[in-house]
Amino acid sequence: MGDKTEKTFRFVIVGGGIAGVTCVEQLSSQFPDAEVALITAASLVKAVANFKQVSKTLEEFDVEEQPSSVLEEKFPNLTVVQSAVKALNTHTHTVQTVDGRTFGYEKLCICSGGRPKLLTQGNPYVLGIRDTDSAQEFQKRLSKAKRIVVVGNGGIALELVYEVEGCEVIWAVKDKAIGNTFFDAGAAQFLIPSLEADKPEGATPCKRHRYTVEPAGASHTFTDEDRRGRGVGPTEPGSALGPDWHEGIVLRGAEEVSHRVSVEYQCEVDSIYTHQELLKSPQQTLVSEGGSWPVYVKLTNGKTFGCDFIVSATGVVPNTEPFLHGNNFALADDGGLRVDDHMMTSEPDVYAAGDVCTACWEHSPLWQQMRLWTQARQMGWYAGRCIAAHVLSEPIELDFCFELFSHITKFFSYKVVLLGKFNGQGLGPDHELLVRCTKGQEYIKVILSGGRMMGAVLIGETDLEETFENLILNQMDLTPYGEELLNPNIDIEDYFD
Template structure:
């Protein structure tokens, strides 16, 4: 049997290596990995922290040195098309690669801002784009970062030597990962100015996510019911209105209305792995700004990226726009936001999410509403002998009540490994048992220097208003702990800081133990909750 894996990212490399290891004593099984990049991303220093939580590092290796297995061949090739009837893959060099089983792990491409000046916009997705960013930031005086996902959060924290303007379409930062309260926790430690307000007003607005008066307080633990949370949302909207920004509804990951990915653009690199910024070395080459400013623009999006000449005409047609730059025309690029604020900058970083990248497969393959290749619980597509894993796919099976798909490197690794098991099972005309990692959402990362653990329905995803309550324990600058409770059981958790509570709350989520009788003890700092539920 010959298995062809498309993609050299975390999912593709994990899938190919897992197959090579499983079939190392079966020479009748061969694997070919097609990589559009000259480098392969492999997993190193893997640690299983708990039943669902894991950490690992990503190591880039040249194709010649990566994954040395006798039954695995790695070919540097960009896929042009797939003939699913003939079971062959055609690359751009004209070579055909026949397969018995195919696994598509092509990842996703940046959802770039649409502009007539792409030379001023860079999308952060792979190692090549990070190198481009390094070169551009070396002499930059001001950078505009657009987006509210993980890369945007990390980038805003890391860039310390030039002015940063952060354009966020939502009412608070990091909506994919945490709520307004957690965002406020970070804001108290990170010097981010809210545009258009004085320092005191800015601080008040940025802290609106943390309710001052919870509905109940038990042993120092704040309890917020949906009624309280609705009040918080209303206050947030009011604060945004007072700040002079529009009330734009937020959602997890829809594209910006003015954003699209160029149809003919080719992205050959694999997605960034965890802690990518540690290796990026985002240091200045030219003169360093002594007191750089970081300004966050909430509830806004990019309306236009203009040249100085274009801005002169634009300003005449749009007299409501506002800017504070006396030398606005001296900037290479001028960014106009939907709230009519304008910023000059040297470079625009587009970190606005990704679009699944599978244009080389025809319309015969079933796609989900987000453009991802639809897969069942065996990672199979609607086409015979065609599998998919990682960012390129969208799960379509009835998932666990505590798990959902979010395009993260953790899930890419898990899907790649599970797809390999499914391919092995299919080769024996069997079905693979669904991996335990799909029982509950679990992700560990770092934002703004803090360890962040997300478990289950950490933002009450899918829970109706009125059906859940929230427990909070906050120590400013140290920790932020949030539990989501419904039907007397823990449904999700956000743990920021070195809490050492992840395994305890993971078990409570998985076991669905009724904690109604002692919920006031769950976050009591004087109670050793780990031993209590051991």
């Protein structure tokens, strides 16, 4: 694998995102005398800041980008190796980096995250937004754009279409409603007016996951040279963006319009043409009709749109590439490394956490994996604890955070809380919904099965998250309350204190 192992560490963690950094912090603090290495392709790492436990399972935190030296100063036993991983040999317990060095490990944790599922590779008019570099590239190109096409229906697409100003946005979603990953059609209808209205003046700054290109207190000022020197292109291994990736970035196009979004439902991209290709195709009439654009997108609903560029926001796939060759990792159907309830892969002494792995233990009936920031932090923290428990030969039980799915985020300036089987995932036809909606203020949906609450969606400042979390966790029979459960004139917290 390499000529010579440069150094053997007790613990090696691959990946400088939230899962990797959280795992590093856990192990470095628990074993101050053990040598720990973090191998990361990026010069900046992601760290959790301002962590707040909102309730038993709900947590809020900011995500900060820091130079890796900040981590090394905090943990004298930590060495940060700045390079991407080229290969792994689980037989010899060694990892080889792209810059030609080889490191040994006793225990390895793979936290290499996901890479974007781009619509097409190598097309200069298709941009995937994944890391800091691609977000800056997007900002630069948007400043000259009059119209963009956004393809995708997940978190980044939702944030993008809302934040972009001064540019027409055509939004192609494959589902019947926007935000299908997070909402049902009712919640989508509640949010749609926000897309059409002008945004509130001086909207309150977001207090959630924050990412800054220049971390507070960092002695080093990042220049463009530094950013270019990361060796991380849009499809190369770089740390994923936080849900507030657009904070502090001006997302403004070249037009005077403030906010113009058109949604094309139930369609995907059929083909992409450059201006020259379109002139030679049967679609060429579009050139004279709609002016001239650098690139054209034909959708499966038969419509074709010209635009300045296309944003591919169609999700990520687990970034397992450098680890598979020559090893025998068991992979899940989604391509992730299969891990058991101790975050162990099928290879000895190799663990995984975050987007690269797939939780293959028997899940709690109220939890599902969704590759979100909160889960990356929880898995990284738990993986660190599992590695520690195995090294010390101590028993460890599955962490409570895997009892109930819970997530706090923000879409279209509304607070959004998702709990349990919030979209009725896996419940089949045997469930009922209770919904309360006040236009422009709140949307509350509760999922009941057999009289017990299985999930909830809370949009707006409802203050019901803790009460509903308790009702889902204790599985109390709510049949006697019926529709009254969401009666706005009843203070539900008083019922269930």
